[in-house]
Amino acid sequence: MATIDDIKYDDKGLVPAVLIDCDTRQVLMVAWMNAESLSITLNTGLATFWSRSRQELWTKGMTSGNFMHVVSITADCDCDTLLVEVHPDGPACHKGTVSCFTDPIEMPSCDDAAFDEARTVKLADILEDATGQFDLHMHTTVSDGEASPEEMVDEAIRLGLVAIGITDHSFTDFDTEYCMAENAAAAYQAELRRLASIYKDRITILCGMEQDMFSEPAPSGFDYLIGSAHYVEVPVEYAQASGGHVSRDGKHCYVSVDETEDLFVRAAYACFDGDYLAFAEAYYETVSDVIKRTGADIIGHVDLFSKYNEGNRYFDENDPRYVRAWQKACDTLLATGAAFEINQHGRSSGWRSVPYPAPAIYEYLRERGARFITTSDAHSASELASVWGESLE
Ligand SMILES: [Zn+2]
Ligand SMILES: [Zn+2]
Ligand SMILES: [Zn+2]
Secondary structure (H helix, E strand, O other): OOOHHHOOOOOOOOEEEEEEEOOOOOEEEEEEEOHHHHHHHHHHOEOEEEEOOOOEEEEOOOOOOOOEEEEEEEEOOOOOOEEEEEEEOOOOOOOOOOOOOOOOOOOOOOOOHHHHHHHOOOHHHHHHOOOOOEEOOEOOOOOOOOOOHHHHHHHHHHOOOOEEEEEEEOOOOOOOOOOOOOOOHHHHHHHHHHHHHHOOOOOEEEEEEEEEOOOOOOOOOOOEEEEEOOEEEEOHHHHHHHOOEEOOOOOOEEEEOOOOHHHHHHHHHHHHOOOHHHHHHHHHHHHOOHHHHHOOOEEOOOOHHHOOOHHHOOOOOOOHHHHHHHHHHHHHHHOOOOEEEEEOHHHHOOOOOOOEOOHHHHHHHHHOOOOEEEEOOEOOHHHHHHHHHHHOO
16 A cells, blocks of 8 residues: 555656546546645545646635545556546536546557558468468467467567468457457557567568457458357257357357367267267358358368367267268368468367368368468467477478
8 A cells, every 4th residue: 555655756746646536437637736735635535736837736626616525546556646536526627528538539540551561461472472481370368378469479580480460369259258358359450550560670460360250240450360160059058058158149059169178078968969970060060151251361270170089089080970071161161262271279289189170181172272371370479489490390
């Protein structure tokens, strides 16, 4: 707890005080206090300031009658700004509005010219880069990654990558733990544009998103999208038994195929009577729609369903039912012309000994002319290094 002696005043003996309404939490006004006005405020309970223009003490409300009754005062982390919670008797602003903050300043949108310079290299150019030293799938603290976007950029530069795309998870209203926050896309884009501009001489940074197929359509402003199926929709009656996620409107239930192994098994029993191949068929039927639903440029981990199946633990990956299921999905997806990723996350996270897609699926796709890009799907800087450092060199 800070005392009055801890307050750090500026060279004019002043400290800014931010007033908020203790009920609505609305910011009402900002004014300056000196030691004397702070002590008057503490003793009278009425917000009192130092006027820089009139060079005198003033108690808010003395002329207007709109006194600000102080409930608490909190210093910020370095004790040079005060947050004053008040009960206002009336509007804080001399113009008669509740708050003095009424004039929004226009924000540059991500499509504005200011950012264009950083966007000169597009997805198509990168895909044509013969060196292949690029990685277009990784996560940061914006969703379920461990490193900040800037830390991932630093690591990518250290590893000698020429281009990266950061692709945090799109918001899903039914499962908010792992994805970006609702309405966070604009701030996320702005941060990646800022980094793209700062680092433009050292690495190309694209702003992507891993768009789950059950998310709302992605907002504009992304360089590209990875379309991914992480869930299978099941009847909402199965929510309890399966541990599935129910949508905000209560109408849909989704079971994840990669959340935890326990939940994977539980969903197989609760929704498919323990028939993992039926679960697989539902998954591949889902994933076959991923480009149609998301409009994405890249198909994410097409056989994510096999995550927990190393050594055919739950089902035989050579079973004709399984093969038919993925072949059908691949045929539909090949027709879209989207690129398939060769995703290393199953390996780097220790669940699989092979990338997504597994060799049989990769061969099937390759023979039919699929375009591939190798991605780490890294969720930490060390995972980026494990894929692009030692192992693939
Ligand atoms: Zn993730
Ligand atoms: Zn994914
Ligand atoms: Zn991912």
